[in-house]
Amino acid sequence: MERKTAIREFLRNLLARKGDSQPFSDETSVLLSGRLQSVDAVELAVFLEENFGVDFATMGFDQERIDTVNAISSLIEESSTLGK
């Protein structure tokens, strides 16, 4: 729950910086829909690396897997499983 809150907050800030204040659900596409762009994907990747220890070098980088709050949450879950 806390994890998803952090992800939502980060995405909300990213969207706000682009002047996008429209609401989004945990299943809303933010990246592939064009609301966020490739530069934001890089920032999001760094955020996930620094805060949740996601290692894209191991997991591979796929924009589809960081497209929604739920997808990101699943990615973090998978990453922590791989790390154990």
Add this chain to the structure above:
Amino acid sequence: MTTFVDPSRTAIVSPRANSLWGFRLIPRIETYPRVLAFAQTVAGKLTILGLFGIGAYYLLPHWKALILCLAVITALPQYRRILLTVSTLLWACGIWWRWTDHPRLVEAGILFILAALLFWLATLFRNSWFGRWPVATLLTGFALLVLLASYLPRGGSLRTVSWDFLTVASAYLWFIAYSLLDISSKSRDPFALQVGTYHPFWDWDSSYTPFAKGAAYLRRIGAQNAEQLAVAQLKGLKLLLWSVVLDLFLRKAFLPVVHGYMGIPLYEDVFELSAQRVAFPWYLGWASLIANFLETMVGVSIWGHRVVASCRMAGFLALRNTYRPLASRSIAEFWNRYNYYFKELMVDCFFYPTFMRYFKKRGRWRLFAATFVAAGFGNAFYHFFGDLNYIKELGFWRALVGFQSYIFYTIVLALGIGISQVRERKTANSGWIRGQLIPALGVAGFYCVLSTFEHHVKRYPIQECFRFLAHLFNLVS
């Protein structure tokens, strides 16, 4: 870091600039409810295809085959991806490889089998070296094959066969790379659908850059319902119309006025004068360089618009390849807006892999390094191995030496993009003139001057490029 921003979605300009750039010669008909409703009817689809056919007749040599493919896909949208594969294969076998100087259907067939094998191996052995580095392995393998082929004895049949195969392989290299990138996706397409993205039928005369990217991108942008299809086709029709307008402007207005009425010589001719040590006024050098820069920009726009327009007509709402490059306020933004799909190719194949794996503790150097690998190394690799005839004729090392001018170009470009990305974050807006006009002129000036090193790939040593540059500033006679 606008290098990696989708071009048509970038709109960071002041209100005054917005009103200026917001002018539309072609209205946004896809937003008119009645037009949109009509476009979803049979009569509407036939009208759009008919109008597109008229534009295609003006612009394209194989317009009948293109319209036929588009008509079938429009009629059966539920089978769009399968029809894309069938159309692409028919196009490749029936038109493209058949109409080359020497039909290379056998080589193309072998290459498709090899691509299928690579796709299967990378999928099966995800944790092997190849599975983790499929694109790097592909590109390294291709480069080594070219190196080996350049040492085969001249006149031998093995050399002929090798170069024939490598010529076909180079045409598909970056398309196969996108397929291999798709293996990490959970919803990846089977190889049969991947083939549909290998020089799709709408990509009839493009370079070796995949338009529009690979299967993963097509999955995202495919129209999901009748309304989305109508929007995509209306936008495709508009883009083709814009391409026709630009083509008419270039051929009927710009070129006759600039080179005829104003008497500005062709850039190639002025450069030749410089190389032959023939004196000419410095301002004539500037005039021809600027004219050439603008001509090239319009030419790239026309070419990209035609391909993307056809892609949209097939039901894929792809982004434009060129989107108002002269409105760019930074070097990075220009690179993103000028040739979007080439930039995306560099990002997907070079930037992301570098950024995600290396320099993780180096802060902004991580971004700089990844940018340098993409805009510098990747760019040079793409162009060097994109012209195999040059390597075949000169041999590998002599060809590489002859490529010095373009290598210098990529180094300066990569440095410029890298620095502009770092600086961009600190820059604040301050009115239209300081915030938009002056930066845009500076960016255009940078690319215009740098093009001195881009256009003379292989023909002149780099010293001649520097000499011409000195001539522009009246430093040599």
